[in-house]
Amino acid sequence: MSDFAVYEAFRPRDYLQSYYGELKSEAEGLLRFLVESFAALPGGVSVLEFGGGPTLIGMIPAARRAGKIHFCDYVKENRQVIDHWLVGDESDFDWSPFIARCLELEGVRSPGREEIAARAERIRDAVTRVTTCDIYQSPPVAAKDQFDVIVTNYCLDAVTNDKDEWYAHIRNVKSLLRPGGLFIMSSLEEGKYSDFGETRYPNVYLVEEDIPAALRACGFDEPSIRVARADADHGDREYRGVLFGSATTAI
Template sequence: MNEFAVYQAFDPLDYLKTYYTVIGSEGDGMLRFLAETFSALPANLRVLEYGGGPTIIGMISAATRAASMDFCDYVDSNRALVQRWLSGDEQDFDWNPFLARALEFEGIEAPTNEQVGERAALMRRVVHNVLPGDIYAMPPAPVEGRYDVVMSHFCLDAVTREKAQWQENIRNLCTLLQPGGTLILSSLREAHFPEEGKRAFPNVYLQEEDVRETLESVGFPAESIRIVSADADNTDRDYTGIILSSSVAL
């Protein structure tokens, strides 16, 4: 079931203050996984980040392998915030600690401010479009052709409470991935958000095996699937951790 309605009142800055004020186990896990994943890929890729929310961290390591990259999200205010950063306006939120941490995972010890600035400049060069997207539409984004890499972080699992619909969301997203392309997904592990109140966001309950089994059922070869988990930053979260996966399409 489509549960997008709750996101009409989504506050991107409140979200960033809640989940991105410090780099904890979740941020470290995601930045490390993306650094490792993109380091193993060739250069000159066409990359799509789908449902990126108000964050840019998915694009940090991706920029090292991208000839071009598009960013897509359903929420207008999320796209506006990301577009401002891409345009050079960094007043909304300080992403530099995340850029520096990603550089560390890429093998740069004690990144300098200059190196952080160079990565930000690279990201701004390779991101060509900031677009709307709706995973319940077909096509799910207003783009032409398919991508070498499609990544979606905490999106496909966050617009439904039903596992069957989450699986269908993955199938829909894969229509944007070319044969032989890489799909990168991040999902919450064992999410249990309340159904009422400020934190009442939809999220399907997932464990690592759910991700593996679904990727195989969609058609990704078992040997191409890599899954890594990271525990939640603290026990106050409405989930126990995050599940990170990469897989290669036939």
């Protein structure tokens, strides 16, 4: 028997409170990495947000360029939180500070209510599907076409302790990316597990060099590989920081 919780027991509100209760170094680092990634893309791209959990964080910067976004997550309660937000019910969580910070990173000075509302509407317009997914299936999500961009944050590393399995997960998600498409992922740095509420989930133990090594080994184009990191938000986190990596596939 594993000591870890099953994802079916995932509590979206505990998770949001623990990891997104404050906008500190981890969310700042992720937003910055995503803003830089999307800045270089043309408008109208198709985006897959894989394992988005109960969060909007990946879609906020993505919506600047996305023609359409397919959001997927394994846990039904997470998808329900997203569905609520998409129909205008923002009572589960207030994403406006994250939208404001994203807009600032994009160069908007002191974004106000209207600009924040406009980005929220942009996300609502862009999301065309909210579906389940399972990284242990192939393909891991049912989709008619491949995507221009795939964003997957703290998901592929958060379902296993095994590095070979993590590699297999990257390859599996990559099968959904069109030739020349952009893959973006985030992972915990030096974390063997993550805790929140009453639950503990496994994590594959990674150091910064593991990110470019994995992208290379999984067949991404070497010169396109980009890596960044940020410190953990709190001294009592069970990991040292967070790692971000992106790369494109060969055309």
